[in-house]
Amino acid sequence: MRRVLVAFALTLAACAADVAPAPVGGLLPIMLDAPRDTDGAIIITVSGGPIDSVTAAPGYDITSNTDASGVHILVVGPMASGTLAQIHVADMAHAGQYVASVEQIADGTTFALLDPAPYGVRVAAPR
16 A cells, blocks of 8 residues: 555646746837937847737837738837837747847938848847
8 A cells, every 4th residue: 555655746746847837928128229310210120939918118109910920010100229119928838939130121311222231129038
């Protein structure tokens, strides 16, 4: 009988160790580094995993569209360094998989398209 109880206790402990914690959702900011004073709109693509929703940071208007390459986010407003938008993800354990890139950027005065190469965007790591 004692062996049965010991075997049961070991089996129970092994099962408990295999249970993964439930996913915890959260917000990840999309950050812009060093814009020009006249930048007025930017299209960013975020990929790396599922995104539940996108919200604008104060002072910006946004719209987004999802396809096979990720979520494309159009941000309109006077660009400043810092948070442009936030993405809501279902599992913060995978936050490091998300990446952002600049697809297009436009001058807010002339509406001319600018070279996106010098612009940096990133998905900020959770604190």
